[in-house]
Amino acid sequence: MKRTPEELAQTERFEQSYTNLQADVMLSIERQVCGSDYGGNSWTTRGEAEQIETLLGLRPGIHLLDLGAGSGWPGLYLAKRSGCDLTLLDLPFTGLQIAAQRARDDRMSGACGITCADATNMPFGDACFDAISHSDLLCCLKGKRAVLEACRRVLRRGGRMVFTVISLAANLSPTERVSALQAAPEFAESEMDYATLLLQTGWSVIDYQDVSTAYAESSRRQQEAMKANRGDVIAIIGEADYANRLARYVSKVSALTEGRLQRQMFVAGIA
Numbered sequence: 001m002k003r004t005p006e007e008l009a010q011t012e013r014f015e016q017s018y019t020n021l022q023a024d025v026m027l028s029i030e031r032q033v034c035g036s037d038y039g040g041n042s043w044t045t046r047g048e049a050e051q052i053e054t055l056l057g058l059r060p061g062i063h064l065l066d067l068g069a070g071s072g073w074p075g076l077y078l079a080k081r082s083g084c085d086l087t088l089l090d091l092p093f094t095g096l097q098i099a100a101q102r103a104r105d106d107r108m109s110g111a112c113g114i115t116c117a118d119a120t121n122m123p124f125g126d127a128c129f130d131a132i133s134h135s136d137l138l139c140c141l142k143g144k145r146a147v148l149e150a151c152r153r154v155l156r157r158g159g160r161m162v163f164t165v166i167s168l169a170a171n172l173s174p175t176e177r178v179s180a181l182q183a184a185p186e187f188a189e190s191e192m193d194y195a196t197l198l199l200q201t202g203w204s205v206i207d208y209q210d211v212s213t214a215y216a217e218s219s220r221r222q223q224e225a226m227k228a229n230r231g232d233v234i235a236i237i238g239e240a241d242y243a244n245r246l247a248r249y250v251s252k253v254s255a256l257t258e259g260r261l262q263r264q265m266f267v268a269g270i271a
Contacts, residue, residue, distance in 0.1 A: 003118065004142060006142075006186070006187075007141060007142060007187075010140070010186060010187075011091050011092055014041070014070070014091075014092040014094075014095065015092045015093070015094045015095075016094075017041060018039060018041075018070060018071050018092060018094045018095040018098055019094060020236050020237060021039035021040070021041065021071065022039045022071075022098060023232075023236050025229050025232040025233060025236070026039065026233070026236065027039060028225075028229070029222065029225040029226065029229060029233075032221055032225045033045075033218050033221045033222045033225060034046060034073075034218065035047070036049075036073050036074070036077065038070075038071050038072045038073035038074075038076065038077070038099075038102060039070075039071040039073070039095075039098060040070055040071060040072070040073030040074070040135075041070055041071075042068070042070070042073065042074075042135035042136040042137075042164070043135070043136055043164070043166075043215055043218050043219075043263065044073065044074050044135040044136070044164060045214065045218060046077075048074075048164070048211070048214070048265070049073075049074035049077050049078060050081070052074065052078065052133055052162045053078050053081055053082055055160065055162045055207070055267050056078075056131040056133065056160055056162055057131070057160070058078055058079075058081075058082035058084045058131060059082055059083060059084060060082070060083040060084060060109070060110060061084070061085075062082070062084040062085065062130045062131055063084065063085045063086075063087070063128070063129050063130050063131070064078060064079065064084050064085065064086050064087070064129065064130070064131045064132070064133065065087050065089065065124075065129040065131070065132045065133075065151075065154065065155075066078070066086065066087070066088050066089070066132075066133050066134065067089050067090070067119045067132065067133070067134035067137055067147070067151070068089075068090055068119065068134050068135065068136075068137030068140065069088035069089055069090045069095070069096065069099060070090055070092070070095040070096075070099070071095045071096075071098040071099050071102070072088060072095075072098065072099030072102050072103065073135075074133070074135060075088050075099075075133065076088075076099060076102055076103055076106065076108070076112075078133065079108055079110055079112065080106055080108060080109075083109045083110050084110050084131075085110040085111040085112070086108070086110060086111070086112045086113070087112075087113040087114075087115060087124075087129070088112070088113070088114050088115065089115045089116075089117055089119060089122065090116065091116065091117070091118060093116050096114050096116055099114065100114050119134075119137065119141070119143075119147045119150060119151075120141075120143040120146035120147050120150055121146075121150065122150050122154055124154045125154070126153055126154065127153075127154065127155065127156045127157065128154055128156070129154050129155055129156065129159065130155075130156055130159045131155075131159055131160055131161070131162075132151050132154075132155055132159070132160075132161040132162075132163075133161070133162050133163060134147075134161075134163045134164075135163065135164050136164055136165060136166055136185070136263075137163065137165070138163070138165045138190075138194075139165050139166040139167060139184065139185040139187060139188040140185050140186065140187055141187055142187050144190055144191075144197065145191070145197060145200075145201060148197065148198065148201040148203065149201050149202070152201060152202045152203060152270060155270060157270050158269075158270075159269070159270070160206065160267060160268065160269050161203070161266075161267075161268045161269070162265065162266070162267050162268075163265070163266055163268075164211065164263060164264065164265045164266075165194060165263070165264055165266070166184060166185055166188055166215070166261065166262070166263045167184075167188055167190055167193075167194065167261075167262055167263075167264065168180045168181065168184060168188060168189060168190075168260070168261060168262075169259055169260055169261065169262050170193065172260060176260050177260075179251070179255060179260060180255050180260040180261050182251060183248065183251040183252040183254070183255040183256075183260075183261055184252075184255070184261055188261075194264065194266060195208065195266075198266065198268050199271070202270065202271050203268040203269065203270065203271055204268065204269050204270070204271040205266060205267070205268055206267040206268060206269050207266070207267035208264065208265070208266055208267070209264065209265040210262060210263075210264055211263050211264065211265050212256050212261070212262045212263050212264075213256075214263075215256060215263040216252075216253050216256040216257055219249050219252050219253050219256070220249075220253055222249055223246060223249040223250065223253070226242070226245065226246060226249075227246070230242070
C-alpha cells in the first residue's frame with residue numbers, strides 16, 4: 001500500500017523522536033508516566049502490558065508479532081516476562097535498532113526477530129503467528145483496514161490479537177469534532193467505529209475495554225513530569241516543541257474528560 005506524503009513525514013519525525021526518547025530525562029519521565037524505560041511512544045502502561053500478556057496467553061513456544069514496535073515497548077517486555085518468541089515490526093529503522101540492542105542487553109530467553117516493513121504489507125507467510133499486539137498504532141496511520149486484513153492473514157486460527165487505539169467519540173458536533181482532532185494523534189479519524197471495522201475485516205470481538213480514564217491520567221502525569229524537568233526537556237526538543245506538546249496535553253486531557261476523545265482496548269479472534 002502506497003504511503004502518503006503525510007505518512008512519510010510522520011515516519012521521519014518518529015526517526016528523530018526515538019533518539020530523543022533515549023535521553024536520561026525522557027526515560028525518567030517514561031518511568032513516571034507508564035512504568036517503562038524503553039523510549040516508547042505509545043501510551044501503554046506497565047499494568048496494561050501485563051494485562052495484554054494474560055489476554056494473549058503468552059508463554060514459551062508462542063510466537064508474538066508486535067506491530068508498530070518502535071524501540072521495543074511493550075513487545076520486548078511481554079517477551080521477557082513470558083518467554084515467548086517475538087517478532088518486532090515497524091518502519092522507523094532507528095527505533096528498531098534501539099530495540100535490537102535492548103533485546104541483546106536483556107538476554108531474551110525466546111527468539112527475537114526484527115523486521116523493517118509496513119504493517120499493511122507484511123513480508124510473512126499466512127498463519128505464522130500465534131498472537132499479535134499493537135499499541136496505539138492504528139491511530140497513527142491511514143490504512144487501518146489494510147492493517148487489520150494483513151493481521152488476519154498472518155495469525156493462526158485460534159490465535160488472538162490485542163490492541164489499543166485512540167479515536168474520536170461518536171456523534172460529535174462539528175465544533176466538537178474539530179477540537180477532538182486537534183487533541184488526537186495525526187491519523188486518529190477512522191471511517192467507522194473499530195468494532196464494526198473488525199467485523200468487516202473478518203474478526204470477532206472477544207472483549208473490549210474503555211481505557212480513556214487511564215489515558216487521561218497518563219497525559220496528566222506526562223504534563224507534570226515535563227513541567228518538573230522543563231530545562232532538560234527543552235535542551236532535547238527545543239522550546240517551541242516543548243510549548244506545543246504541553247498545550248496538546250492540556251487539550252488532550254480536556255477532550256478525554258469531556259468525552260470527545262477515547263482510548264480503547266480490543267481483544268479479537270478470527271471469525
